[in-house]
Amino acid sequence: MPLSEHEQRMLEQMERALYAEDPKFASALEGNGLRTYTRRRVYQAVAGFLAGIALLMAGMVAQLIWVSVVGFLVMLGCAVLAVTGWRKAPKPGEHPQGTARRQVRPKRSMMDRIEQRWQRRRDEQGH
Numbered sequence: 001m002p003l004s005e006h007e008q009r010m011l012e013q014m015e016r017a018l019y020a021e022d023p024k025f026a027s028a029l030e031g032n033g034l035r036t037y038t039r040r041r042v043y044q045a046v047a048g049f050l051a052g053i054a055l056l057m058a059g060m061v062a063q064l065i066w067v068s069v070v071g072f073l074v075m076l077g078c079a080v081l082a083v084t085g086w087r088k089a090p091k092p093g094e095h096p097q098g099t100a101r102r103q104v105r106p107k108r109s110m111m112d113r114i115e116q117r118w119q120r121r122r123d124e125q126g127h
Contacts, residue, residue: 014118041085048078 055071 038085045078045082
């Protein structure tokens with residue numbers, strides 16, 4: 001569903017406020033975010049899996065069982081990372097899980113503080 005004009009203006013206002021308040025943080029958020037991170041993690045896991053196969057085969061050729069075992073463990077670990085990373089990756093156009101407002105915890109993350117600050121500003125403006 002496309003955003004209404006009011007929602008687009010509010011989004012632009014939020015972006016300007018974020019750039020004004022913390023330009024370094026805003027530029028860090030410009031990337032593709034979680035989707036790029038999980039995709040990169042899956043690619044790294046696949047590369048690690050291939051390295052594990054190479055270790056497994058090298059251990060078999062050199063008749064060093066411990067190298068083969070290490071290769072198998074690397075393969076297993078990378079396969080787990082790839083599968084969990086693939087499942088956690090948001091689909092195109094989908095918002096990542098966990099973006100809903102969370103309850104305040106005793107130790108708040110930076111995003112929780114930013115979200116709380118933004119909500120406070122909206123409440124002060126009467127929205």
